[in-house]
Amino acid sequence: MNLAFRQRWLPTLVTAAVLLLLLAAAGALYPGFLRPLVFANILRNNAYLGILALGMTFVILSGGIDLSVGTLLAFSTILLARAIEAGLHPLPAAFAVAAVGTFFGAGQGLLIHSFRLPPFLVTLAGMFLAKGLAFAVSLQSLTISHPHFDAAASFRILVPGRAPLTTATWMFLVLLAAGILLARRTRFGRNVYALGGSEDTALLMGLPIARTRVTVYALSGLCAALAGLAMTLNTRSGNPAIGLGMELDAIACAVIGGTLLTGGVGSVFGTFLGVLIFGSIKTALDFHGGLDSSWLRIAMGILLLAFIVLQRALSRSGSPNPNS
Amino acid sequence: MMACRTSSAVARSWLWPLAGLLLLLAFNGIFAPGFFRLAFVEGRLVGNPVHIAVQSSKIILVAIGMTLVIATKGVDLSVGSVMAISGSTAAVLAAAGASFPSLFAASLAAGAAVGLTNGLLVAGLRIQPIVATLIFMVLGRGVAMLIAGGQPRPIQNETLLFLGSGHFWILPLPPLLALAALLATAAVVRFTPLGLFIAAAGSNETAARLAGLPAARIKALVYTFSGIAAACAGLIAAARVETADPSRLGELVELDAIFAVVVGGTALTGGRFSLAGSLAGALLIQTLTLTMINQGMPPEITPVPKALVIVAVCLLQSGEFRKRAAGLFRRPAAA
Amino acid sequence: MTATANVPLLQARAVVKVFPGVRALDGVDFTLQSGEIHALIGENGAGKSTLIKVLTGVYPRDGGELLAGGSPIQPRSPADAERLGISTVYQEIHLLPALSIAENILLGRQPGHPAWIDWKSLRRRAAAALERVGLAGLDPGTPAGACSLAVQQLIAVARALDVQARVLILDEPTSSLDEQEAAALFALMRHLRGAGLGILFVTHFLDQVYAVSDRITILRNGHLAGVFPTAQLSRLDLVSHMLGKELTASGSIETSPGPHGHDQKDAAPAPLLEARGLTRRGAVENIDLKLHRGEALGLAGLLGSGRTETARLLFGADRRSAGAILIDGKPVPLRSPRDAIRHGMAFCSEDRKSEGIIPGLSVRDNLVLAMEASRRTLRRLSRAKREELAHRFIEALRIKTPALDTPIENLSGGNQQKVLLARWLCLEPSLFILDEPTRGIDVGAKVEIERLISRLRRRGRGVLFVSSDLEEVVRVCDRIAVLRDRCKAAELSGSQLDATTVMHTIAGADPVRQPAPGGDPAPA
Amino acid sequence: DRHAAGGHVVGFAQAGAESSWRVAETQSIRNEAAARGIDLKFSDAQGKQENQLAAIRNFISQGVEAIILAPIVETGWEDVLREAKDAGIPVILVDRGVAADPSLYTTLIASDFVAEGRMAAEWLREKTGGRAKIIELQGTPGAAPAIDRKKGFEEVINAEPGMEIIASQSGDFNIERGKEVMEALLTQYGGQLTAVYSHNDDMALGAIQALQAAGRKPGEEVLVVSIDGVRAAFEAMVAGTLNCTVECNPLLGPMAFDAVEKALAGETLPKKIVVEDKVFDQSVAAEVIGSRKY
Ligand SMILES: Nc1ncnc2c1ncn2[C@@H]1O[C@H](COP(=O)(O)OP(=O)(O)OP(=O)(O)O)[C@@H](O)[C@H]1O
Ligand SMILES: Nc1ncnc2c1ncn2[C@@H]1O[C@H](COP(=O)(O)OP(=O)(O)OP(=O)(O)O)[C@@H](O)[C@H]1O
Ligand SMILES: [Mg+2]
Numbered sequence A: 001m002n003l004a005f006r007q008r009w010l011p012t013l014v015t016a017a018v019l020l021l022l023l024a025a026a027g028a029l030y031p032g033f034l035r036p037l038v039f040a041n042i043l044r045n046n047a048y049l050g051i052l053a054l055g056m057t058f059v060i061l062s063g064g065i066d067l068s069v070g071t072l073l074a075f076s077t078i079l080l081a082r083a084i085e086a087g088l089h090p091l092p093a094a095f096a097v098a099a100v101g102t103f104f105g106a107g108q109g110l111l112i113h114s115f116r117l118p119p120f121l122v123t124l125a126g127m128f129l130a131k132g133l134a135f136a137v138s139l140q141s142l143t144i145s146h147p148h149f150d151a152a153a154s155f156r157i158l159v160p161g162r163a164p165l166t167t168a169t170w171m172f173l174v175l176l177a178a179g180i181l182l183a184r185r186t187r188f189g190r191n192v193y194a195l196g197g198s199e200d201t202a203l204l205m206g207l208p209i210a211r212t213r214v215t216v217y218a219l220s221g222l223c224a225a226l227a228g229l230a231m232t233l234n235t236r237s238g239n240p241a242i243g244l245g246m247e248l249d250a251i252a253c254a255v256i257g258g259t260l261l262t263g264g265v266g267s268v269f270g271t272f273l274g275v276l277i278f279g280s281i282k283t284a285l286d287f288h289g290g291l292d293s294s295w296l297r298i299a300m301g302i303l304l305l306a307f308i309v310l311q312r313a314l315s316r317s318g319s320p321n322p323n324s
Numbered sequence B: 001m002m003a004c005r006t007s008s009a010v011a012r013s014w015l016w017p018l019a020g021l022l023l024l025l026a027f028n029g030i031f032a033p034g035f036f037r038l039a040f041v042e043g044r045l046v047g048n049p050v051h052i053a054v055q056s057s058k059i060i061l062v063a064i065g066m067t068l069v070i071a072t073k074g075v076d077l078s079v080g081s082v083m084a085i086s087g088s089t090a091a092v093l094a095a096a097g098a099s100f101p102s103l104f105a106a107s108l109a110a111g112a113a114v115g116l117t118n119g120l121l122v123a124g125l126r127i128q129p130i131v132a133t134l135i136f137m138v139l140g141r142g143v144a145m146l147i148a149g150g151q152p153r154p155i156q157n158e159t160l161l162f163l164g165s166g167h168f169w170i171l172p173l174p175p176l177l178a179l180a181a182l183l184a185t186a187a188v189v190r191f192t193p194l195g196l197f198i199a200a201a202g203s204n205e206t207a208a209r210l211a212g213l214p215a216a217r218i219k220a221l222v223y224t225f226s227g228i229a230a231a232c233a234g235l236i237a238a239a240r241v242e243t244a245d246p247s248r249l250g251e252l253v254e255l256d257a258i259f260a261v262v263v264g265g266t267a268l269t270g271g272r273f274s275l276a277g278s279l280a281g282a283l284l285i286q287t288l289t290l291t292m293i294n295q296g297m298p299p300e301i302t303p304v305p306k307a308l309v310i311v312a313v314c315l316l317q318s319g320e321f322r323k324r325a326a327g328l329f330r331r332p333a334a335a
Numbered sequence C: 001m002t003a004t005a006n007v008p009l010l011q012a013r014a015v016v017k018v019f020p021g022v023r024a025l026d027g028v029d030f031t032l033q034s035g036e037i038h039a040l041i042g043e044n045g046a047g048k049s050t051l052i053k054v055l056t057g058v059y060p061r062d063g064g065e066l067l068a069g070g071s072p073i074q075p076r077s078p079a080d081a082e083r084l085g086i087s088t089v090y091q092e093i094h095l096l097p098a099l100s101i102a103e104n105i106l107l108g109r110q111p112g113h114p115a116w117i118d119w120k121s122l123r124r125r126a127a128a129a130l131e132r133v134g135l136a137g138l139d140p141g142t143p144a145g146a147c148s149l150a151v152q153q154l155i156a157v158a159r160a161l162d163v164q165a166r167v168l169i170l171d172e173p174t175s176s177l178d179e180q181e182a183a184a185l186f187a188l189m190r191h192l193r194g195a196g197l198g199i200l201f202v203t204h205f206l207d208q209v210y211a212v213s214d215r216i217t218i219l220r221n222g223h224l225a226g227v228f229p230t231a232q233l234s235r236l237d238l239v240s241h242m243l244g245k246e247l248t249a250s251g252s253i254e255t256s257p258g259p260h261g262h263d264q265k266d267a268a269p270a271p272l273l274e275a276r277g278l279t280r281r282g283a284v285e286n287i288d289l290k291l292h293r294g295e296a297l298g299l300a301g302l303l304g305s306g307r308t309e310t311a312r313l314l315f316g317a318d319r320r321s322a323g324a325i326l327i328d329g330k331p332v333p334l335r336s337p338r339d340a341i342r343h344g345m346a347f348c349s350e351d352r353k354s355e356g357i358i359p360g361l362s363v364r365d366n367l368v369l370a371m372e373a374s375r376r377t378l379r380r381l382s383r384a385k386r387e388e389l390a391h392r393f394i395e396a397l398r399i400k401t402p403a404l405d406t407p408i409e410n411l412s413g414g415n416q417q418k419v420l421l422a423r424w425l426c427l428e429p430s431l432f433i434l435d436e437p438t439r440g441i442d443v444g445a446k447v448e449i450e451r452l453i454s455r456l457r458r459r460g461r462g463v464l465f466v467s468s469d470l471e472e473v474v475r476v477c478d479r480i481a482v483l484r485d486r487c488k489a490a491e492l493s494g495s496q497l498d499a500t501t502v503m504h505t506i507a508g509a510d511p512v513r514q515p516a517p518g519g520d521p522a523p524a
Numbered sequence D: 001d002r003h004a005a006g007g008h009v010v011g012f013a014q015a016g017a018e019s020s021w022r023v024a025e026t027q028s029i030r031n032e033a034a035a036r037g038i039d040l041k042f043s044d045a046q047g048k049q050e051n052q053l054a055a056i057r058n059f060i061s062q063g064v065e066a067i068i069l070a071p072i073v074e075t076g077w078e079d080v081l082r083e084a085k086d087a088g089i090p091v092i093l094v095d096r097g098v099a100a101d102p103s104l105y106t107t108l109i110a111s112d113f114v115a116e117g118r119m120a121a122e123w124l125r126e127k128t129g130g131r132a133k134i135i136e137l138q139g140t141p142g143a144a145p146a147i148d149r150k151k152g153f154e155e156v157i158n159a160e161p162g163m164e165i166i167a168s169q170s171g172d173f174n175i176e177r178g179k180e181v182m183e184a185l186l187t188q189y190g191g192q193l194t195a196v197y198s199h200n201d202d203m204a205l206g207a208i209q210a211l212q213a214a215g216r217k218p219g220e221e222v223l224v225v226s227i228d229g230v231r232a233a234f235e236a237m238v239a240g241t242l243n244c245t246v247e248c249n250p251l252l253g254p255m256a257f258d259a260v261e262k263a264l265a266g267e268t269l270p271k272k273i274v275v276e277d278k279v280f281d282q283s284v285a286a287e288v289i290g291s292r293k294y
């Protein structure tokens, strides 16, 4: 293996290996686990999280962080529900919500960039703001009922094994593919890596820093809105109180997938694997079903920890330049 | 390279949250008559300023540890769960009849153990701090629930209860304790080389290691300290309401603490920290909460002003913003 | 060059730049003609890099004007400057270590559709760009961070050359290059000059100034100290203008106290430091070294030959996979820099940006850091002591800083390097490992460092000296170990200590030519 | 065979473990399952609806025979419930209804939160003769019990000219916030205050501490009413600091499994089984406290 190949693929391979190990272990322990249906459910149940983590990956790659995505998702769901309730057709409503999310993110990006504010605080403010706005739209959750929306929500393609791929799943997969291309194949994507690697360097290389940074947060806002859309497709309702702590889950997925919080290193596909690891652990715990609330949390923590440590150990033993 | 910071601006970054705090207090002074009224009840001082001080004690305690952790370019999300563990441990031991010193030691040891584990994961295994401590946020909550059996436990130890609601002369104990801890930490950081080491390890770990600093040990130490600080906060918070609720104690405190620290001028990129700033930040956040209650704001929209205050303080702190704002005022004059 | 004296390619008039506490540029004029190589010379902190950053829009200027081809320009960012045909290699190496070499060269101007990147032609173009700077063999897919500093510097040059520019600015591009690399770069520069480019070139090597430049602009303390055709300015005058004082020919700028130390007392039987079979997998193999008290040992070799790796292993900065290190004849474990420091070692890394300075901390704190770390107590050095140390070294090394508590990243590159040297000097180490300590340091300070080394030797300390400047290595050292292909190839001493012999040994004097990792060794 | 001998496999999708009330509910259901030899698959959603949805799907794909769901909100269950129905798995809802087609679930076993609020208000009206200045401590904004308990309470109060809510703030259903909010409100409204209404016991306990610290006499001069009926509330009533608590019974295990067994036996059940909530005040506290399990 040459250095270039290793540097690029090793983290992903290691993460994939960890995922396979996890699935194998779960399959051995719980007979019904390794079925298409269960996979389809993991995808469907984590579609919203995957979409959030996708946007988050770009933000983290650029050296930032976005804490607002959880509540922005909630705001999007309730806004959509309210809009449809007010008589708007779901399609323009969805576009409007996506636009609101994008603007929200871009606004944060503008603040962060033009005044050199810490992203952590700005998006923390964004988190509070979106929460307040969500409750301002409606204090209670709203059911969405519209024939076209219901059609979209009930659409599914059954793959062998009667495993349903729903609209939300498709949204996730399509966005994932787009995200991979965006990160790998476009100038914007590469500029994000450069910006996260070193802002000074990116500036001296003549890269468009302002545009890149604002776009990254706008993209994250858009992803949050789309995740909200996926969530409403899953629940056929808007809920202002949802999304609690989701930003942390999204960050965790990105990081498990090999993205470094210091920026500039990571991949969108890695994040996908991270989401699958996260989702599989939760599913495996549901299959076990014998733990009480306290042990469930402890087991969740220990499993996550075990797999992260394993990932570290594997990538360290395979890395070309083991440090210290 | 490109940042043209002057050292005096770095040293005085805590002035801005203080300015924010004073502004907020001024707002209350004008729009909430009687906000500052103090009274004596049974020989003790009560009133909003006292409440702010008492209610922010736990945030201050947590923020002390958080400041040092953030200075090493890390973050500790497990503090809330550590509070729950420490409070539950104390409650359970007290119910079993343990003496104050032993339950105090046990609680702090529990906090230190979680902190040390975080530190080893971060410094030894090089797991990213946000993930390592996120895991302990989930796991620690489970441990706390396990210790307390899932139920809130009454605190049955007089000394511990005294720490939470006792008074020294006319002043409530919790803020005094928090302040003492802050001053002690500030003294250690100032009069030993530890402060320099923490900043150095946070700013450029490789360089620090090559200069002979035990960077990994410093990190582990800092997380352990954060665990202990959070454990103290847990004891005081639990003692103040005479109950340790394993599922609620310390909930979301990490956000408040990080807010206090970062608003206080400590950079999340490491290398620069200010304990005084964290103190100002903690008081700011609690004053804000109290102001909103005082203004009768519907609880569901309280997050909005909170967001606005965060942005405002950030902008005040931003040299870039001040420059532009100054330019805005200068331009018409020039025309 | 008189023939081209029509409209200058790039011109600065009375440029002013003020930083808190310093007027970095104070009314500086500068003119670059097409078809010339123009050297910009000055002491550390004279304002060279600042001028370049003003020219390329990194810093907004506080006064004066810029013109290109006679018309005023207002570059607001390096991107603007690039659009105006100005391509720049900045002083500190600015590459993205996690990205591939190819991307580092072509970021921002990747081939392909405006949005899509065509990776295949990107790699091809990068390979071509690498070839121009003599790195033909290098895989463009390798992450840039895995390359040695010298290779990185060449990659940065390759990036600048890829632009269709009329002006090329090179801020200390040769600071980590060895002579052959530098010579290859000069050939390239001459070629570009022939094509009508104007090249602005900063270096602290006077030889290089005379080797390539047509004109010289000298800066002193943010002021213009003069513009001269190179052919009409003697070295002595050049240095006088730089330093702002008259020098007599005997002023020891070129000649420094050489290693008269062959009279070292061989009384001490055990060497101060001995390495036996030092090996780190993938880096160096089986290195044997001996360093006696009062001796300076040089490490010479091509880039990538393993000098830095050897130095790091000796200091415990990396784990060795085999071999032993003995101090005063006793094996010591040396598992970390801390261990090494405890045994009296000091190590000045070649990469001051990522392994040296601690940004955010003041000059004073950076300076006393190692001292504080080496103390066994939890007591801080007293404030007075800290100030005293800082003042002493600021004076001794002539460090130019507005104040003691200026953040170190605000110092010029050379002054940062001096602070790092001071960091170790105040520890009074018995064994000083210096990896490229003179990188980016002005002539005056270089002499100062050479003096310092001989002073250390006289006091019975040992010095391990790594430098790409062979002349310097020969001047400073009593013995030279030559590394080739990550193994020790030879050890030279006594009469063998002259640059040509060392060069031949490095290149593999025997008929079997060892290809250098990045290209072929240019003919001597 | 993973099925318990002679028993059934039942999944329980719990909302979280955020309060002693919730923990008691979980305990009751787990204990009852153990007592009946039922293999219970337990999932704790940690307060997140998305986890709960995932848990139900995982129960379905595992092939459980019945599902008990304690929904965290009312909306958003339509699809999973339909999936369960398609798979032939009866779903028993506990402690909160859902906004979905009633044919999708077997039955709902729950208290009526609005009625609880109403009962608290009625007790207060009776006790004060229709004259009170009340501070209300709300639950977490947006939570169904908070909304409904506020609604029920206001229904009664608004019809009563002598009763007025002078301030209403959220104490987030927890003791610490309850105390903090009360401290803040007391400096402002302390003079007029005659009663405190809290959406759960924990906040009421915090408020009592705040009142005491401010030199007031909760239970005597300031009446304190709350909802849930946890053990600590009874202790406070015995101590005379809390006046009344409306029980919201979390011990739903027996009822839930009765329903499960009936559903599995093919019997039809009423769509709603209302759990009778009782009002307890200081007069009965001492007798009842011995029988409190949680
Ligand atoms: N970003 C900055 N902030 C504050 N002061 C600065 C900054 N950059 C440079 N300076 C100051 O400006 C002066 C000129 O620095 P400059 O980097 O231009 O020197 P130089 O001639 O390039 O030196 P060297 O040869 O060491 O690279 C120095 O005194 C330096 O301390
Ligand atoms: N051509 C190359 N391709 C890839 N990696 C290289 C190359 N040259 C050096 N390296 C790597 O760069 C690092 C430093 O190299 P090394 O210590 O061998 O350099 P050196 O002999 O000090 O030369 P110099 O410092 O002048 O570059 C090592 O990790 C080495 O593996
Ligand atoms: Mg320079």
Ligand SMILES: [Mg+2]
Pocket: C148, C307, C308, C309, C350, C435
């Ligand atoms: Mg080297």
